[in-house]
Amino acid sequence: KQEVTQIPAALSVPEGENLVLNCSFTDSAIYNLQWFRQDPGKGLTSLLLIQSSQREQTSGRLNASLDKSSGRSTLYIAASQPGDSATYLCAVSPNSGYALNFGKGTSLLVTP
């Protein structure tokens, strides 16, 4: 069974810092990997989707990388802002089946 782990569980940084969130998965037979953002009391918003054949995706200040062979992905946030404060979730889609397997998330707090 696919296990998705996110480290750290919580992170607090001052505004302006660059930061990296980590995601690891146990089964490298994935179809794609997604990073989501969840604000308190809200649903999930997709940030980046990386197909298994891709190495990275970028959107604005966000960059996500994927190393399928080692079962790792990172989400890099440049020049963090207080508005980036949220929980970030990593999810992998298996080669067979449809269930996205989610990590438990990293709770990020960016202080002014």
Added chain:
Amino acid sequence: DAGVIQSPRHEVTEMGQEVTLRCKPISGHNSLFWYRQTMMRGLELLIYFNNNVPIDDSGMPEDRFSAKMPNASFSTLKIQPSEPRDSAVYFCASSQGARMETQYFGPGTRLLVL
């Protein structure tokens, strides 16, 4: 587009009562997913529909849970009878395809069973 719409946003009920959660997916999306989120277990897929047909219901915890999608614009998740351990946030998500495409999540229904 209004995005994925879920109702109610909050539900408080007593153990043994029937609970019905509702979802309207984004127009044109042919895949619909029901998820449950708890602190202990995180986000888990309950059931997946494609073109209104249930494809994978292996995540449905037990017979007390049932889901329907009578048409492309409406789905329900029913719990009967409800139990305190069903307390969670239930999300509905939709996408244009099952796997290639991004899933768009609704705001969720926060369920508390007393």
